Amino acid sequence: MTLRSLLFVPGGRPDRMEKALGLDADALILDLEDSVALEAKATARQMTAEFLRSDRRGRKLFVRINPLDSGLLEDDLDALKDAAPDAFVLPKAEGGASVEALAVRAPGIPILPIATETPAAVFELGSYRSVRHLILGLTWGAEDLPAAIGAISSREEDGRYTPPYEMLRSLTLFGAHAASVEAIETVYPAFRDLDGLAAYARRARRDGFTGMMAIHPDQLPVINAAFTPTAEELAQAQAIVDAFSANPGQGVLSFAGRMIDKPHLKQARRLLGLAEKQSP
Known part of the structure; x- marks a missing residue:
């Protein structure tokens, strides 16, 4: 499954869900959590379920349900019964045990945990290896945790993450690769700053993330471009x-004026495999 771009869409807005089907997102995340007020949850569940059951598919459709301990999850799952989402996005996940708890209640549906939204979650980022067969990726967030611990912000004045949240980003990245699943970068909130988004997305791919979540349709072309290998990159990978x-039998070679070895070969093969995976 190619997951360069994952766009959040409010689960209580059928008009936006319908419109989003025509966008170039690899997956849509129909949201029943943060974008839906408590008094609107029941209606949003019904609308999301009806949308999933319709014949207007053509794109991967995920659903962000409410957290395990919210008191809202059972109603979410009951409303979505037989609606067949392609995955559940699990907010406030706290490691492999959270994944297993959801998988028992909704067997057969892959899970994408948001893995850094509570203090306890930070200490469980290595546990997703044990549930790799139940998850399709791992992602993180930098908004809920500051509120949970009383931090003023997760960012410096220039927009960069402060050291605690850079650590979370790195641990999520390594946790995903340790589990051999997709590493999904978190959202870029300044949705009108497309130049800033482009730099942020390029950095994410450089560091080893394989895709990114989006909050606005205008972000999708920028994200897709950042996570799609260029022709020059593919040509060099094939040459290696x-x-x-x-x-x-040679472990080290001279190539284009530099020395390359087996890690470069592994990286080249990975890039070519990614391109093949992204091909229509």
Whole structure:
């Protein structure tokens, strides 16, 4: 499953869900949590379920349900019974145990945990390896945790994350790769700042993230471009693979004026595999 871009869409807005089907997002996240007021939850559940059951599919449709301990989850799952979402996005997940708890209640539906929204969650980021068969990726957030611990902000004045939240980002990245699942970067809230988004998304791909969540349709082309290998990158990757194929048994080669070894070969093969995965 290719997951370069995942767009949040309010679960109580059928008009926006319908419109989002025509956008170039790899997956839509129909949201029953933060974007839906408590008094509107029942209506949003019904609208989301009806949308999922319709014939207007053509894109991966995920649902962000309410947290395990919210008192709202059972109603979410009951409303979505037989609606067949492609995955559940689990907010305020606290490690593999949270995934297992949801999987018992909704067997057979892959899970994308949001893995850094509570203090306890931070200490469970290595536990997702044990439930890799139940999850399709791992993502994080930098908004709920500051509120939970009384922090003033997760960001510096220039917009960069402060050290505690850079740590969370890194741990999520490594936790995802340790579990061999997609590493999904969190949202870029300044949705009108497309230049800032482009730099942020490029940095995410550089660091090893495989995709990113979006909060506005205008962000999708920028995110997709950042997480799609360029023709030049693919040509170089293929040249590295060819160089090693032409020199079997060699662990180190001279290539384009520099030395390359097996990690470069592994990286090249990974890039070519990603491109093949993204092909229509």
